[in-house]
Amino acid sequence: MHFDRKDYSNETLLHLYQGLLKPRLIEEKMLILLRQGKVSKWFSGIGQEAISVGSTLALEPDEYILPLHRNLGVFTGRNIPLDRLFAQWQGKNTGFTKGRDRSFHFGTNEHHIVGMISHLGPQLAVADGIALADKLEERPKVTLTYSGDGGASEGDFHEALNVAAVWQLPVIFMIENNGYGLSTPSNEQFRFKQFIDKGPAYGMQAIQVDGNNVLEVYDTVRRLAEGLRRNPRPVLIEALTFRMRGHEEASGTKYVPQEMFTEWAQRDPVENYEKWLMQEGVLDEEARLRFRETIKREIEEGLRIADATPMPTADVALELADMYAPVGELRGESIEPRAQETDAVAVSPLNSQFAILNSSLSTTTDKRYVDAISDGLRQSMERYPELVLMGQDIADYGGVFKVTDGFVGQFGKGRVRNTPLCESAIVGAGLGLSIKGKKSMVEMQFADFVTCGFNQIVNNLAKSHYRWGQNADVVVRMPTGAGSAAGPFHSQSNEAWFTHTPGLKVVFPSNPVDAKGLICAAIEDPNPVMFFEHKLLYRSLTAPVPDAYYTTPIGKAALVREGDEMSIITYGAGVHWATALADELGLSADILDLRTLLPWDEEAVRKTVEKNGRVIILHEDTLVGGLGGEIAAWIAEHCFEHLDAPVQRVASLDTAVPFAPPLEKVFLPQQRLRQTVEKLRNY
Known part of the structure; x- marks a missing residue:
């Protein structure tokens, strides 16, 4: 392995060494903890550290990185406190996901990292959006995102690269080519020889690097990033490497020929760089041991803090609340329709009755x-x-x-x-x-x-x-x-x-x-x-x-017509079907327009059910699995004593939507709505 120091100072070279050493020592400790049952799962990046370390340290601290399973060096390179990393892996509250996700499935804006989801490909497009924001604001920034060779078979890979090229976004797509997607070798993943062949097809520069050479990775990313900040455009980097452990520890490595381990062990990114530094006189034995002992003490202290943190206690209210970001005070004045038949707006062929409630918007x-x-x-x-x-x-x-x-x-x-x-x-x-x-x-x-x-x-x-x-x-x-x-x-x-x-x-x-x-x-x-x-x-x-x-407030239904025979709960075109039928039949009915389907207005539903006791839930969606089933079940659970008849659902046929108008007419629920109204009237 050839290392070209160019004009990099000893300080920079040692900074890269520390960057390499920390994830390796953490991984060695995690493998011990995994065997002890103190970590539930581990995706090892041993043998691939040079890619994440070299590329992370080549960027500015406020430039976003979107890593994968084997990019521990991104997180340590951004100086995330180890106790928080360990707490994350243990499912503790002091991690980054409050125990709700594991491994590197998290992000932290403080450290400008956006973690992965298990589907591998989607974060590539997220990188496009980050880079687009920078480009629109004319900020000279770069975004770096990773993909494995296996994950690059996903459609998200193609879409993200294509969009980045069309919009000329400053994204570095780092492809970690380690030869396997879990156990599937490259020759069963793709037929091309190398990923850099893809670059010209997308209209972007493509460069291949030795992914085990931290200095080569660092220099390449640093040089490219400087150019992309001046002239925004995407670049593909193929980093050739090999993982020395299984996809994750439980999967093992029996599917890999032993000679490959022998070959790649000789190209270990940490050992080779360490040996070169010592040959060059940049690192001596005393410093080598000192670096290791310092990192090991940091690891033990981080584990001590994480281990002392209790596991999270489930709080149902908090779990439900955290599904959504809080909605601040809305900027716009709010208006709502009210149930009113006078001053109605008659529209052909669909009728809608409503009046604007707020006179300040007259x-x-x-x-x-x-x-x-x-x-x-x-x-x-x-x-x-x-x-x-x-x-x-x-x-x-x-x-x-x-x-x-x-x-x-x-x-x-x-x-x-x-x-x-x-x-x-x-x-x-x-x-x-x-x-x-x-x-x-x-x-x-x-x-x-x-x-x-x-x-x-x-x-x-x-x-x-x-x-x-x-x-x-x-x-x-x-x-x-x-x-x-x-x-x-x-x-x-x-x-x-x-x-x-x-x-x-x-x-x-x-x-x-x-x-x-x-x-x-x-x-x-x-x-x-x-x-x-x-x-x-x-x-x-x-x-x-x-x-x-x-x-108009999200989550609040509107009573667009009042009546006392029954209640029709609906939304979209169903509001007009129900209104037109009520006019035709002289039906006195509450017609409740849900407007919002998630979250839907339980109180408005309860009120109209308790008032009339006879209910139809109408929607254009097909019947099985439609929202009507959920609302009907909720009414049965919460309003049963107020019902005078079984809750009726009216929906489209459980088929695909047909093309020919006569077939489509039967597919849609209007005729079945008429039949159900008559049935409920006579119940």
């Missing part, structure tokens, strides 16, 4: 549902200069539904960004923007396409605050719903996928007034919000909407 303009959303987005962009809009075709084209038409002229392409077709990367970038204090709105061209970003939403955005206190200030807009003969992939009502996910908020306005107020509230909210917009309402529904900025 200046209104007739707006379609789609225009109300656009108005709310525009005013939010004006109020929040940190807000960035991202989505396919949303810039000059204005989006397929023209919600952002004209926004580029007012706010520029920096804040209104066309994206490649890569939903996962863009949602992940939204989390990265949040880490740097920005807000983002991500438009799914159709709600159906959210499946391509599902992992980022349910495992990264939704869990981030609970895991390590980092909110995800991201609104995902979801044009949804059937009725336009668009078939199985442009018509789904998929809100129940997300109402099952703690950490998300799910909103579904039924009218223009709420559409504007709720989009403004969603953007103000520091938590991830799934914002559903029924496509059929976009241009078929018009109402007087306040011109001023305002918010």
